[in-house]
Amino acid sequence: MTDVSIPVARTAWRGHASVEGVRRVAEEAPVALTYGRTTHAVMLATPGDLEDFAYGFSLSEGIIASPADVTALEVVTVRDGIELRMDLAGDRQEALTRRQRHLAGPSGCGLCGLDSLAAAIRPVPRVPAGPTLTTGTIEAAMRSMVPAQTLNADTHAVHAAAFWTPTRGLVALREDVGRHNALDKLAGALARAETSVDHGIVLLSSRISVEMVQKAATLGATVVAAVSAPTALAIRTADAAGITLIGIVRPDGFEVFTHPDRIQQEPVAERHVA
Structure with missing residues (x-):
């Protein structure tokens, strides 16, 4: 069993009419x-x-x-x-x-x-100091995920975990039907490549539960950003670990729940008066 998605027959209803066809679905x-x-x-x-x-x-x-x-x-x-x-x-x-x-x-x-x-709710390791990032880097990082989520584009049914840095862009992305599994796959890929994660952002397509924060802390991640919101326990755990936890990342902004000092406003271009 090596296929990550397979074609299946389906009947689609559009308005008041049905159409027979094929859709690819994620394998599990x-x-x-x-x-x-x-x-x-x-x-x-x-x-x-x-x-x-x-x-x-x-x-x-x-x-x-x-x-x-x-x-x-x-x-x-x-x-x-x-x-x-x-x-x-x-x-x-x-x-x-x-x-x-x-x-x-x-x-x-x-x-x-x-x-x-x-x-x-085991104690998590304290992560390194990490970099200071601008608001624009958070938004750019999250935008980079979408075109790389090829399995999700195929099936609309899987989660993704990714790592992004300001200098390298999207370093690695892994997908899975389970959000925990996607993050574990990312951790394995980065460890095998001997990639340090303390100067980048771990990106998640899911909500942020405490297990995700625990895994990120073990990985050494200093900044975690997700499209959804964190749980209360995830916030407390991220705070204890020194992780900057960012949720609800949208094209028009995001929310920072812990250690906001790592995030600063995007610099405004200087205006030159003629």
């Missing part, structure tokens, strides 16, 4: 993340950029500290879905095995392998 598959042949989590995901997903999920869940901790990775299609089979360096595998012995139950989307309520 169970993806198991296994370490040492033991399944840690099963996520429903778009079956694309799966190596990035394996690394990004492992980083955001604290299973590895860097891609070098994964000594082998194999993407295997099985009868019921896809397995991302990873082998870890000895100390990492031992730590994960100890952690799995204390799991209370099955994993869920966004919060995998938790054994207590406290683990759901």
Whole structure:
């Protein structure tokens, strides 16, 4: 299973008339993340950029500290879905095995392998100081996402996470039916390319929940901007992490919820009097 979208027959109603035709829809598959042949989590995901997903999920869940901790990775299609089979360096595998012995139950989307309520709101790392950005850079960054969201243009059904810098523009973008998965895929892609994220903007096409802020903080992101709004817990978590959290980004502006000192007004061009 490698297609990220497939054509399906559909009947479209336009006004009072129906039209038979074909639409492409996003594919969705169970993806198991296994370490040492033991399944840690099963996520429903778009079956694309799966190596990035394996690394990004492992980083955001604290299973590895860097891609070098994964000594082998194999993407295997099985009868019921896809397995991302990873082998870890000895100390990492031992730590994960100890952690799995204390799991209370099955994993869920966004919060995998938790054994207590406290683990759901675990402390996040403090991010670096980061750059000062103008209002125009926020708007330009978000505009750059749309033409790069090719799967969403095809299906109108997937989320995107991207990284943008003032000097390089759009560095990377990943798409998935799950917003958590899209951000994990982005994290994996950036880590594999050894790209630092402290001088750019992490862009999201979704709402900003606490899990998204936790993943961004683990990534080291200093600025996170999204088309939708954050939750209250996401705001508190971003504030504690030192992240500038920006939501409701529209062509006519946006709203900053935490650490607004990183954002400054676009400079007005000087007027020359003849």
